[in-house]
Each structure stands twice: as structure tokens, then as C-alpha cells.
Amino acid sequence: MRSYEALPYRPCAGITVLNRAGLVFVGRRAGGPEHVDRTHVWQMPQGGIDDGEDAYQAALRELYEETNIQSVEKLGEIPDWLTYDLPPEIAGEAWGGKYRGQKQKWFALRFVGEDREINITTPANGHHPPEFIDWRWVKMSELPDLVVPFKRAAYERIVAEFQHLV
Template sequence: MTDISQTIYDTLPYRPCAGIMVLNRNGLVFVGRRKGGPEHVDATHVWQMPQGGIDEGEDPYAGALRELYEETSIRSVEKLDEIADWLAYDIPRDIVGEAWKGQYRGQKQKWYALRFTGNDSEINITAPGGGHHKPEFIDWRWVEMKSLPDLVVPFKRPIYEQVVASFSRLA
């Protein structure tokens, strides 16, 4: 793992990103099991909600819908809410050189809550929409919202706690 100096780390920007909480009709939340990555610490904390980078000049909500489709093939959604502020997290310093080619210290995320109005058969993580990248998830499931912070890698836990607090009334 590449460990960078604190000075360099502190000057790195945050990667703009959209995070998507997809709730089904029963109030359960979609999570995907990550395929891999330098941030994985164990087999328990590999689940997360869909998220991904926002392209330069792209509207954050449009980016969220694009990322959701590219990771899950989900298009049948209704917007329920969004968190007004950007939420940021730092990745551990020892993996900065491996994640995003060392260009970012973490992500600043704009979060949206969406109601899934389709059928589970619409969800396709093995050949997701867009077809221009490899799948990010190797499995998926619906979970209770309150369990989300315990499923994600520890450095993302504070963000998930804020997202759950903001959207808990929607479950």
C-alpha cells in the first residue's frame, strides 16, 4: 500500500460523487456487494448503496440516475428526497495511492432517496446498463435501513449514519 505524507494528503481534493438510496415498496434498501478494491478490510463490510462519480458539468441528480443505471440497470424510480448539503469522507491515507490513481483524498457526495417502482427482475448487476464498464457488484439484496452503517467499510460509516438519519422517515 502507498502511504503518502499528511501534507500531500491534506491538499488533495474530494471527488464529486452521487450516492443513491433506493427503497423498495416495503421500505427496504438496495445494497450491492462490492467486487473488490483497496478499501476492503473484511468480508462483512463489503456492502454499499450505489454511488459514483459525477462528470464535470453534470447535474448531480442526472449523475445519480446515470450511476444507478450503470451499476444496477435500475431506471424505474421516483425521487423521494435529497440531502441539501454535500457529505464528505476521507479514505484511509494508506490507500490513497491505489484509489482513483491518487488524485483524491475521498469523496464529497450528494445523496438522493429514490423509490424503486419496478420489479426485482429489472435489477441486473452482472450486465448493468450502459455496458461501458465492468460490474461493480457481485451480489445484491434488500436490507433494513437501520442496518446500513454496519455493512459498509468503517471509514464510510459516518456518512451512512447521516444518510440513514436524513431518510429514516421514508422507510
């Protein structure tokens, strides 16, 4: 097995979905090795970018697969990639131990549909099992305190980049 430091980052798209009131969608994760405590279980939709896939198209696909949301308008994106490292003690459990963390391309989208469009229990495109067991709208300023500590710096940057869109 490669050393932790030699592992690459998994390419990923992240989505900040804002509703008309300027609140951000967060989902309560169903579980997985990234959950290092019971307090920081919320996150925004995100997921892997397939080989040859455009990052924005991956973001739309992941959003649909995790939430069934399709009624969106693009508001912006962070021009560079944000990274986070998994704690070394769980890196071997996540993604088959192939990555040390993720490099993420983040997009901001305005949700222009109705809340009834959101369906986390029956994922689209046969995406099973569901990523989230609950969801809610929160103030953007709350985001860094909701996620696992090793993602906090990335979420602080997302808030700084997208706060003006609220």
C-alpha cells in the same frame, strides 16, 4: 505527489433506493482498494459526477450503470454534501491517487419496478467491469454496519436523513 491533506474530494452522487416495503438496495462490491476487510463489503450505489453534470442526473446514470434500475421516483435529497476520507494507506491506490476521499450528494429514490429489472451482472451503458457481485434488500437501520468503517459516519447521516421515508 501532493500530500494527502492537500488532495481534493472526488464529487460523487449516492443513491438510497427504497422498495415498496421500505427496504434499501445494497450491492456487494466486486473488490477494489476501498475494501479493507471481508465483513464490510456492502454499499449503496454511488459514482462520480462528470464535469458539468447535474448531481441528480449523475445519480440516475450511476444507478442505471450499476444496477440497470430505471423505474424510480425521487423521494428526497440531502441538501448538503457528505464527505469521507480514505485511509491514507489506500488513498494512493484509489482513483489514481488524485483524491483523499469523496464529497457525495445523496438522493433517495423509490423503486417502483419489479426485482427482475435489477441486473448487476450485465451493467448498462457498457459499464465494465460490474461494480457488484451480489445484491439484496436490507432494513435502513442495518446500513452503517454493512459499509467499510471509514464510510460509516456518512451512512449514519443518510439513515438519519432518510429514515422517515421508510
